[in-house]
Amino acid sequence: MLDAFLHQADIFFQALGAQFYLTNILILAGATLMGIVVGAIPGLTATMALALLINLSYGMQFDLAITFLLGVYVGAVMGGCYSAIMINIPGTPSAAATALDGFILAKQGKGGLAIGTGVITSFFGMLVSIAFLIFLTPFIYTIALKFGQWEFFLLAVFGVMICGNLSTGMDPIKGWVVGFLGFFTAMVGLDKVYAYPRFTFGLLQLKGGISLIPALIGVFGISEILMVLEKEVPYKILGKITNVIPSWKIIRSLIPTAIRSGIIGVGIGAVPGAGEDIGAWVAYDVGKRNSKQGYKYGTGCLEGVAAAETANNAVIGGAMIPLLTLAVPGSPPAAMFLAAIWLHGVRPGPMLPIENPSFLYEVAIVLLLASCFVLVWGLIVAKPMGTILKLKREILMPIILPLTVIGAYASGIRIFDIKVTFFFGILGYILRKLDYPMAPLVLGIILGPLVDVSFRQALMQSRGSLIPLLGRPIGIILLVAILLITYSGFRRTLEYTRKHRKSDILKVTNKEKIS
Amino acid sequence: MIKTERMAAADLVMGIFLIIFGGIVIWSSLNMKIYKTFLDAPGFFPFILGIIFIGLGITMALSSLRRKGYEQIKQGIKNINFSRLFKNIQFRRVIILIALMAFYIFVLVDRIHFTIATTIYLFLTLYYLKSTSLIKIIIISVATAFLISTFFTEFFEIPLP
Numbered sequence: 001m002l003d004a005f006l007h008q009a010d011i012f013f014q015a016l017g018a019q020f021y022l023t024n025i026l027i028l029a030g031a032t033l034m035g036i037v038v039g040a041i042p043g044l045t046a047t048m049a050l051a052l053l054i055n056l057s058y059g060m061q062f063d064l065a066i067t068f069l070l071g072v073y074v075g076a077v078m079g080g081c082y083s084a085i086m087i088n089i090p091g092t093p094s095a096a097a098t099a100l101d102g103f104i105l106a107k108q109g110k111g112g113l114a115i116g117t118g119v120i121t122s123f124f125g126m127l128v129s130i131a132f133l134i135f136l137t138p139f140i141y142t143i144a145l146k147f148g149q150w151e152f153f154l155l156a157v158f159g160v161m162i163c164g165n166l167s168t169g170m171d172p173i174k175g176w177v178v179g180f181l182g183f184f185t186a187m188v189g190l191d192k193v194y195a196y197p198r199f200t201f202g203l204l205q206l207k208g209g210i211s212l213i214p215a216l217i218g219v220f221g222i223s224e225i226l227m228v229l230e231k232e233v234p235y236k237i238l239g240k241i242t243n244v245i246p247s248w249k250i251i252r253s254l255i256p257t258a259i260r261s262g263i264i265g266v267g268i269g270a271v272p273g274a275g276e277d278i279g280a281w282v283a284y285d286v287g288k289r290n291s292k293q294g295y296k297y298g299t300g301c302l303e304g305v306a307a308a309e310t311a312n313n314a315v316i317g318g319a320m321i322p323l324l325t326l327a328v329p330g331s332p333p334a335a336m337f338l339a340a341i342w343l344h345g346v347r348p349g350p351m352l353p354i355e356n357p358s359f360l361y362e363v364a365i366v367l368l369l370a371s372c373f374v375l376v377w378g379l380i381v382a383k384p385m386g387t388i389l390k391l392k393r394e395i396l397m398p399i400i401l402p403l404t405v406i407g408a409y410a411s412g413i414r415i416f417d418i419k420v421t422f423f424f425g426i427l428g429y430i431l432r433k434l435d436y437p438m439a440p441l442v443l444g445i446i447l448g449p450l451v452d453v454s455f456r457q458a459l460m461q462s463r464g465s466l467i468p469l470l471g472r473p474i475g476i477i478l479l480v481a482i483l484l485i486t487y488s489g490f491r492r493t494l495e496y497t498r499k500h501r502k503s504d505i506l507k508v509t510n511k512e513k514i515s
Numbered sequence: 516m517i518k519t520e521r522m523a524a525a526d527l528v529m530g531i532f533l534i535i536f537g538g539i540v541i542w543s544s545l546n547m548k549i550y551k552t553f554l555d556a557p558g559f560f561p562f563i564l565g566i567i568f569i570g571l572g573i574t575m576a577l578s579s580l581r582r583k584g585y586e587q588i589k590q591g592i593k594n595i596n597f598s599r600l601f602k603n604i605q606f607r608r609v610i611i612l613i614a615l616m617a618f619y620i621f622v623l624v625d626r627i628h629f630t631i632a633t634t635i636y637l638f639l640t641l642y643y644l645k646s647t648s649l650i651k652i653i654i655i656s657v658a659t660a661f662l663i664s665t666f667f668t669e670f671f672e673i674p675l676p
Contacts, residue, residue, distance in 0.1 A: 429609075490574070497582060
C-alpha cells in the first residue's frame with residue numbers, strides 16, 4: 001500500500017516538475033487569456049473556442065498541445081460569465097444560468113461584484129473537480145480494466161442514450177435520433193474488422209471514413225456562425241465595471257453553495273456528453289430549492305451566480321474522468337479535447353495508466369495551473385472586457401470561417417475534409433433549428449467504431465448468445481441502466497405528446513376558423 | 516428555434532425520413548459481404564441501426580400525428596408562399612450566407628491562393644452583412660486574410676489549403 005502510494009507520489013512530482021518550464025507557463029497564460037476572450041464573446045462557445053484554436057496545437061509538442069488546449073477550455077468556460085452578466089447574452093450556453101442573477105445584479109450597479117464572484121467561484125469549482133479527478137480516476141481505472149467487449153458495447157450505447165436523454169428538454173427521442181445518426185456516421189468507410197467499404201458510394205475519399213475533427217468543427221463552428229448571424233441581436237453594455245473583488249464576508253457565505261455546486265458539477269461532468277450547461281442548470285435548480293437564500297434566486301442574488309459558475313467549471317474536471325478512463329468524453333468541449341489528443345497519438349482508456357502513467361497527473365496539474373491563471377486574468381480583464389464585448393459580431397463571425405477551414409484541412413491535409421466540415425455545419429444548423437441537440441451526435445461519432453467492433457466481437461465470442469452477459473455484473477448494471485433510460489425517455493415523450501396535443505389541436509382549429 | 520406549433524409537422528417529416536432512411540440502411544447492410552457469419556459481418560451493426568432508425572421514426576411520426584402534425588403539413592402546403600418566404604429577412608440572410616460559404620469552400624479554396632480566396636470571401640460576406648463602411652471592409656478583408664495566412668504558415672508552420 002505504502003509502496004503504491006510512494007510510486008504514485010513519484011509520478012505526480014515528475015509530472016509537476018515537467019509543467020514548470022517557462023514555455024509551458026507562458027503558453028498556459030496565453031491560452032487561458034485566449035479562452036476567456038473567446039468564451040466571453042456571445043456566440044463563441046467553449047467547444048467552438050477549442051474547434052477554432054485546435055489548429056494552433058497541431059504543430060506543438062504533445063505536452064505543450066495539452067497545456068494549450070486545457071488552458072483554452074478552462075478559460076472559455078469561465079469567460080462566458082462576462083457577457084452573461086454584462087449584456088444578458090451568455091458567451092457560452094454554460095453561462096446561461098449565470099445570466100439569471102448576474103444581469104439583474106449588473107442593472108443594480110453590482111456587475112463588477114457579480115463578475116468577481118463568478119471568477120472566484122469558477123476557481124473554486126475547478127479545485128473541487130481536480131480533487132475528484134485525482135482521487136476518483138485511479139478507482140475507475142481499476143473498474144475499467146475489468147471491461148470486456150460486452151461492457152464496452154453497453155457503455156457506448158449507455159453514453160449515447162443518457163446524453164440524448166439529458167441534452168433534450170421534453171423529447172429525448174430527438175437526442176437518441178442524433179446519437180444513432182452519430183453511430184451511423186462512424187460506420188462510413190472501411191470496416192475495422194474486414195476492411196470492407198461501407199456506405200462509401202464508390203467515393204475514394206470516403207473509404208478513410210469521416211474524420212472526427214472536421215465533423216466536430218462543422219457541427220460546432222459553421223453551424224454556430226449561422227446561428228449567430230441569422231438575425232441581428234442588438235445589445236447594450238450596462239455602465240462601467242467597478243469593485244470587482246467581493247469581500248471576505250461574501251466569499252465565506254458562498255462556500256456551502258460552492259461545495260454543493262462543485263460536487264454536482266463533477267457528477268454531471270462524469271456523465272457522458274452531459275456538459276457544462278446542464279451542470280450549471282442542475283446546480284442552480286438544486287441551490288434554488290435547498291438554500292436558505294433560494295427564494296432570492298432570479299432576483300439578483302450572488303449565490304445564484306456562484307451556484308452556476310462553480311458547477312459549470314467543476315464539470316471540466318468531471319468530464320475528464322470518463323474521458324481518461326474509458327475514452328468517453330463527459331462534455332462537447334471534452335470531445336474536442338479527446339479528438340486533439342487522439343491526433344497526437346495518445347489513446348485514453350483503461351490501458352492509459354500503464355502506457356502513460358503520468359498523463360492523469362499532467363492533466364490535473366495543467367487544470368490547476370489554468371484555474372490559477374483564470375482567477376488572475378478573470379479579475380484583471382473584467383474592466384477592459386467591456387471594450388472586447390463591443391466588437392461587432394457581423395465582423396467577427398465571418399472571420400471564423402477561414403479559421404475553421406484551416407482547422408479542418410490541417411487535421412489530415414485533405415481538401416475533402418473541408419467539404420465534410422461544410423456538410424456537417426449545414427446539417428448541424430438544420431438539426432439545431434429543429435431542436436436536436438448536438439452533444440449526442442458528437443458522442444455517437446466518437447463511440448461508433450467502439451460500439452460496432454465490440455458488439456460484433458462480443459457476439460462472436462458468445463456465438464450469438466446473450467447468456468454470457470448474465471455473468472458480468474458491470475454489464476448487467478449498464479444494461480439495466482439502458483433499459484431504465486429507454487423507459488423514462490419513452491414516458492417523457494408520451495407526456496410531451498399528451499401535453500402538446502390539446503394546445504396544438506386548439507391552434508389548428510382556430511387557424512381553420514380564421515381562414 | 517421553430518415554434519412548437521410547427522414542430523409537430525417537422526417531426527412528422529423527420530419520422531418519415533427516418534423510416535425510409537432506416538429501410539435503405541437495412542437494405543444496404545444486407546447486401547454487404549458476409550465473411551463467416553452475419554453476426555460478424557460488416558453489415559451487422561448497420562442492420563441493427565437501420566431497425567433502430569425505423570423504430571425511432573415510427574415513434575416520432577406517431578407522436579407527431581397525435582399532435583396534429585399531418586393537419587399542420589396540409590395547412591402549410593395550402594398556405595405556402597415562396598415569394599413571402601424569400602422576403603423573410605432571416606431566411607434570405609441564412610441562404611445567402613450559406614451560398615457565400617459554399618462559394619468559398621467549393622470554388623475559391625484549392626483553386627486560387629488561400630489569402631486571395633479568403634480576402635474575396637471576407638469582402639463579400641462583410642459587404643453583404645453591411646458590417647461597416649466600404650473602406651473598412653476592404654481593409655479588414657485584406658488585413659485579416661494576410662494575417663491569418665502569415666500567422667499559420669510562419670509562426671505555427673501549419674499548411675494552408
